[in-house]
Amino acid sequence: MLTDSDRGRHRLRRALGLLSPFFRRYGLRLTAGCLALITVDFIQLWIPRIIKSAVDSLQEGSASSESLLHHGGLILLLSIAVAALRFLWRYFILGFSRYLERDIRNSMVSHVITLDRTFFQKRPAGEIMALSSNDLASVQLACGMGLVAFTDAVVMTVAALAFMAYIHPGLTAIAMAPMPVLAVLTRFLAARLHHRFRRVQELFSHLTEFTRNCLASLRLIKAYTQERVQLERFDRLGRAYIRNNLKLAAIQGTLFPMSGFIGNMSLLLVLFFGGRLTIRETITAGDFVAFINYLFMLTWPMMALGWVANLFQRGVTSLERIRDLLEERPALRDPLHPVTLPVVRGQLRIRNLTFTYPGTREPALNEVSLEAGRGLLGIVGRTGSGKSTLCRLLARLYPIPDGTYYVDGIDVNRLSVDAVRRQIAYVPQNVILFSESIAQNIALGRPEASREEIESVARAAAIHEEIMAMEEGYDTRVGERGVRLSGGQRQRIALARALLTRRPILIIDDGLSAVDMETEYAIVHSLRSYLEGRTCIIVSHRVAPLSDADEIVILEAGRVAARGTHRRLLETNGFYAAIARHQAARRTADGA
Ligand SMILES: Nc1ncnc2c1ncn2[C@@H]1O[C@H](COP(=O)(O)OP(=O)(O)OP(=O)(O)O)[C@@H](O)[C@H]1O
Known part of the structure; x- marks a missing residue:
């Protein structure tokens, strides 16, 4: 028997299967974007090393105006490279997400056109419009900014941890102690996020369908003086939509600050234990400054984790809805080997x-x-x-x-x-x-x-x-x-x-x-x-x-x-x- 998590994995695989052709089609663009993104990360990780060397030279008394200028100039050059590479990854990865959006929208429209009346009796036009607007936007966001944040978070986390461990493995372990709490929290809240987001998207579909219906039958509504009744129904739908959005915001509102809070807990631990290591001269002042820099660099990926989990949850939920639509088959299908109709007599x-x-x-x-x-x-x-x-x-x-x-x-x-x-x-x-x-x-x-x-x-x-x-x-x-x-x-x-x-x-x-x-x-x-x-x-x-x-x-x-x-x-x-x-x-x- 399939368990809930088996079913969840199966759904995820099916939904992601929809994306794989696009990842292949735009592979080159994606690779170029990811390379630019990873290079930016490594340059940023290099900067604390330069700061460490400047601080150490100050502490040792070997620093001169020239060497400080040299360090500063290097940081400036690296910043210019970061700016140029940031432009490139945005251009390539966000461009990819827009192409993906266009292609999925095209397949949705060309698929919907093949469907027949049986389908349209079951699925109102408003629902299809919501899929091609709200849901598609979620997929685009997940595949654009979501992908960027995810790659960034993974590369930054791994690399920053490696640099931190290089400075002092023990201190790194202490700094990372609060992290499992974040992982458990994210996993717990992500499931609720998924459920809530699905409900929000469904309500948005109802709202769109109701609006479309109202606009199409405005004259009828006026003739029957039903404006107030319709407005009240619209208001009720709007309230339900807001209520569910607020519940969604409450879950997100727990996830984000908790990530930030856990980041600050790590900082507190590093200040205390790292400070003591510096006083005892186990690590240099430069190492201490660089370590804190790396920790700050980790704060964003930690925050991003929650955000990315949210974006991916939304994206997958929307992708499932789109996939369901694309899997609809016309009730009226051609035979496998159709007979050719000769000159028609009209009998x-x-x-x-x-x-x-x-x-x-x-x-x-x-x-x-x-x-x-x-x-x-x-x-x-x-x-x-x-x-x-x-x-x-x-x-x-x-x-x-x-x-x-x-x-x-x-x-x-x-x-x-x-x-x-x-x-x-x-x-x-x-x-x-x-x-x-x-x-x-x-x-x-x-x-x-x-x-x-x-x-x-x-x-x-x-x-x-x-x-x-x-x-x-x-x-x-x-x-x-x-x-x-x-x-x-x-x-x-x-x-x-x-x-x-x-x-x-x-x-x-x-x-x-x-x-x-x-x-x-x-x-x-x-x-x-x-x-x-x-x-x-x-x-x-x-x-x-x-x-x-x-x-x-x-x-x-x-x-x-x-x-x-x-x-x-x-x-x-x-x-x-x-x-x-x-x-x-x-x-x-x-x-x-
Ligand atoms: N799309 C539909 N889904 C379900 N039932 C339907 C649908 N269209 C018609 N019916 C039902 O089928 C029956 C025949 O309806 P149909 O529209 O064919 O009648 P009609 O003779 O054309 O009527 P009229 O003269 O009012 O146009 C009716 O009972 C109707 O309720």
């Missing part, structure tokens, strides 16, 4: 498809079978009957069992996910437009499309006239810093975007719900000629625009309740006939 077949969303128990679709070929297939049904789910599955956004969905007679699970998606232009219910020009938004799927092609699909989607009426026409920017579009305009731009891809299969999931009934009718009518030779599936709450459809499928509670042409359904299906009557009456009333 879709769903067979006995039952689908349950991850994390839910009730199936959203139950034993659904249908076929769609060139022409128009309409889908209607009450809200929640599974229409959008069916569209998402047809658009290949969720994994489904083998033998339930065929494109041109081939099971989609034998095709690569991209190969299927490339055949389908999908217009989802919620339109997403980027903060770019209208032309760029329409050309998302084919950035190389000419302006004529863009205008032509905009005409088919009945949005051209409205775009031309805007001040900058197709170059009008959309979004926060641009023009605000109505729901109907956004939907028609999304439709134009889908048409431009010229894909053989078009799926519109209630994508015209925000335009008025007449416009929807006109669009569906004009699409007929555009979709010649293509497969088109339209989900609509209105039946009139689907009156020309080759077939209409009625969904009810995730099952196919009826199917047929408009005319046949009017005669045979009570639900269909009722909504057709109701909508016709409204149309007449609106027209009156």
